[in-house]
Amino acid sequence: MTVTIASLPPQIQQRYNAKLLSTPEHNLIHQLFATPVELPDNNGFIDRQSRYDRLDLFEVPLDDAQNNPPPQQLNRVDVDCRVRVYATYIVLTRQVTITNEDPVLNSAAARLGQSLRETQDALQRDNLESSASIINCVGGTNGDIPTEMTLTDVDDVFTVLQNNSAEYITNIVEADLKFGTSPIGDAYGCMLTTRMIPVLYNMTGFVKKFQYPNISQTLSTEIGGANNIRFFASEQGSVSPNASMLGNDIANCFVAAKESYKVVWQAGGKARFIYLPPGYNNDPCMLRHTAGCSFYQGQCITNDLWIQNLRSTGI
Amino acid sequence: MALPYSFIGKWNYTNPATPVAVNIPMTDKPDWVIVKNLSDWGDTTAVTSIESEWFSGMAQGSFISMDQTVTTNALTSNVGTSAGFTFIDQTNPPTYTRVAITAINGTTFVVSTATTTGINVGDIVRLINVAGALELSGILFQVTAVSAGVSITLGYAATAATAKGSGYGNGTTGFYQKVYPGFMYPALREVLFISQATQAKVYFARQNDFTVGEFVDFQIPTPFGMTQLSNLAGNATNGVTGNKAGPARVLQVINSATESSITLDYDTTGFTAFTYPSSATFQAGASPAVCFPAGSGVVPSGASATVVGSATIPQSPPGTNLQDAFDNRAQYVMNLGTSVVGAASANMVVMAFKADFNNAITNA
Numbered sequence: 001m002t003v004t005i006a007s008l009p010p011q012i013q014q015r016y017n018a019k020l021l022s023t024p025e026h027n028l029i030h031q032l033f034a035t036p037v038e039l040p041d042n043n044g045f046i047d048r049q050s051r052y053d054r055l056d057l058f059e060v061p062l063d064d065a066q067n068n069p070p071p072q073q074l075n076r077v078d079v080d081c082r083v084r085v086y087a088t089y090i091v092l093t094r095q096v097t098i099t100n101e102d103p104v105l106n107s108a109a110a111r112l113g114q115s116l117r118e119t120q121d122a123l124q125r126d127n128l129e130s131s132a133s134i135i136n137c138v139g140g141t142n143g144d145i146p147t148e149m150t151l152t153d154v155d156d157v158f159t160v161l162q163n164n165s166a167e168y169i170t171n172i173v174e175a176d177l178k179f180g181t182s183p184i185g186d187a188y189g190c191m192l193t194t195r196m197i198p199v200l201y202n203m204t205g206f207v208k209k210f211q212y213p214n215i216s217q218t219l220s221t222e223i224g225g226a227n228n229i230r231f232f233a234s235e236q237g238s239v240s241p242n243a244s245m246l247g248n249d250i251a252n253c254f255v256a257a258k259e260s261y262k263v264v265w266q267a268g269g270k271a272r273f274i275y276l277p278p279g280y281n282n283d284p285c286m287l288r289h290t291a292g293c294s295f296y297q298g299q300c301i302t303n304d305l306w307i308q309n310l311r312s313t314g315i
Numbered sequence: 316m317a318l319p320y321s322f323i324g325k326w327n328y329t330n331p332a333t334p335v336a337v338n339i340p341m342t343d344k345p346d347w348v349i350v351k352n353l354s355d356w357g358d359t360t361a362v363t364s365i366e367s368e369w370f371s372g373m374a375q376g377s378f379i380s381m382d383q384t385v386t387t388n389a390l391t392s393n394v395g396t397s398a399g400f401t402f403i404d405q406t407n408p409p410t411y412t413r414v415a416i417t418a419i420n421g422t423t424f425v426v427s428t429a430t431t432t433g434i435n436v437g438d439i440v441r442l443i444n445v446a447g448a449l450e451l452s453g454i455l456f457q458v459t460a461v462s463a464g465v466s467i468t469l470g471y472a473a474t475a476a477t478a479k480g481s482g483y484g485n486g487t488t489g490f491y492q493k494v495y496p497g498f499m500y501p502a503l504r505e506v507l508f509i510s511q512a513t514q515a516k517v518y519f520a521r522q523n524d525f526t527v528g529e530f531v532d533f534q535i536p537t538p539f540g541m542t543q544l545s546n547l548a549g550n551a552t553n554g555v556t557g558n559k560a561g562p563a564r565v566l567q568v569i570n571s572a573t574e575s576s577i578t579l580d581y582d583t584t585g586f587t588a589f590t591y592p593s594s595a596t597f598q599a600g601a602s603p604a605v606c607f608p609a610g611s612g613v614v615p616s617g618a619s620a621t622v623v624g625s626a627t628i629p630q631s632p633p634g635t636n637l638q639d640a641f642d643n644r645a646q647y648v649m650n651l652g653t654s655v656v657g658a659a660s661a662n663m664v665v666m667a668f669k670a671d672f673n674n675a676i677t678n679a
Binding site: 046048051053054055056073075077078079080081082084122123126127129130131132133134135136138139145146147160163164165241242243244245246247298299300301303304305 | 406410413441443444449452453490492494497498499500501502503530532534546548549550559560561562597598600601602603605607608609610611612637639640641642643
C-alpha cells in the first residue's frame, strides 16, 4: 500500500494534548460585600440577628423642678435567615476512568467546584433581586422607564444611601500626578451584569479602572467608578427580561453599603467535595464512581435601607 | 443504560366544574409523569384524556394520552402539542412571548385581548407599553379571570382601585406577557394604594407573601404622594403621629380570590394622601412605589386572616414568627394544561418518576 498523508491511520494523524482548554467561569461578585455569618451546628436552621431602632433626640431641657422626662420605648427588629442544603453530583463509569488518557475525575472535581461557587453567587443574586428596594434610572434619554444609567442616577442612589446613614465599602482612591487618571471618592459597591459595560463606558463622569490613580486595591471583576460608586460586573449579573415600561430588558444593579446583607453558612455544612469509588450506591459490580459536592447556605438583607436596586435599561 | 426509575411522588386533586391548569410542585426533575382520572376509569362515560403521560425529551406543552369511548368500550390513543405538560424550573423559568392587547379598563382591570392561549387564573402577567396608562407598565399583575379569546381580568388591581376610590389610567394598545416571578422569600411588591388610617392598609396587584408580625418598609417616590412612609427603618419616633421607631409591623394579611393587602401597625392619617402618577408623569421619569421586607417581629394579639390585631399588644405568650425568615422557596413544577388536567369534577392522581442515568461524559 502506498503510504500518503491521507492513508495514515488516525492514531498517527492525531495526538492527544494533555493540556486541557479553559472552561468559561463566571465572575463571582454577589457575595463580595456580604457579611459572612456562621451558624453553629445543633442550633437549628434559622439564624436570627437583631437591631435596636434609633431613639428620639431629646433637645428640650429639664425645667427647674427637675422632673423626670417621659421615657422612650426601645424597639428591636429581628432579621431571620433560613439555611438550606444544596447538592449535586455526577456519575462516571469505571470504563470511562480506566480507558481515558485524560484524568476525568480531576476535571469533574474542578467543574463541580466551579458549579458550586457559581450557585452560591447566584443564590445571593436572586435574593437581592427579590427583596432589595427599587430605584429606576431616570436621567437618560432613551425614552424608556427606567432609562439608561447616567451620572445623575448614580448620584441619586448615593444620596439615598447617605440619607439612610449607610457606611461606605471602600475608602477614597486619592488623586495622583499621573496623566489620564482621576480620583474615586469613598464608595459603595455596585454589582451588575457585564451587559452594562457599554452603558457605563458611555456615561459622562465614569472612570474606568485603568484610569484610577492607584489600582493596587482593586479586583479583576471591577470595571470602574463614578463619583461615589464602584462597579463590579459578572456574566451572571441580574437581568429582568422585558421588564421595562417599553418591554426592554432591565439590568438590576445592586448598590450595597456595609452590613446591608449577609450570607450564612452552617458550621458543619461548608462547601465539600464528596468522592465515592465504585462499589457504593447499589453498585455490586463496582462499575461506577460518583463525585458530588454540597453546601449549606442562607442569604438575606440585613438592613433594607442600605442596599438599593438601581434599575437601568440600555443593555 | 439507565438504572430503574425512582419514585418522586404522588399527588391528588379534584377538578372544578370548569377544569383549569394545575401546577404540581415536585422535589426533583421528573423523567416520566402520569396523570389518571380515578373517577371515570372503567365506567361508561366518554372521557377525553382519562390517562395522560409525558416523558423527558418530549416538547414543552406536548402530551400523549388515552381517551375513553362509550360505544366501543375501548381506549383510543391521542397525542397533542399544546396545553399538555410544561415543566418549569423556577430558577430558570421559560420566557413567554408578549401578546397584544386592545384596551384596559383602569377601574375594572379587564384587559381586552384576542389571545388568551396558555393564560390561566393565578398566572402572573406584566403589562408593557400600555398607551394611555404607562404608569401600569412594568408592574406584575395576577390574573383572576379569563374569558377565552376576549379578555383577562386583573382582579387584585381592581380591588385596589375600589379602595382608592378612583380608577387608574384607561389604556388602549399595548402588550401583556406571562412571567414567573422570583422565588426568594420574602419578596417586594409594587404598591397600588395605601389608605390614610390609624392602621394603614396597603394594596398589591398580586398575592403577597408577607406574614403577620413581619416588619415591612417602603420606598414611595414623590409622584405617589405618601413619601413619609419611605425608609422607615431609619426613623426614630415619627413626630406627626407618634408612630413607633423603625419599620411598620404587619397586623393582618389578606390573599383572597380578588384582594391582596396587608394592614399595618402604622398611623398614616397625618400623611400626604397616596396618589398614583398619571401616564405622562410616569413617562417623564418615576420609580415604582414598593413595599419590601424589613425584619421579623412578634405576632400581634388577635391577629388572623380576618381580625386585625392590636397595634400595641403582642400575643401572650409571645408568638414568634419564623415563617418570615428569608428563604429560598424555588421548586420544580409540572404544569398540567387543560388538555391533560382531566374531566370536570373528576378526582385525579399524578405520579412522577425520575431515571438515574449513568451519564458518563458527553463526547468521551
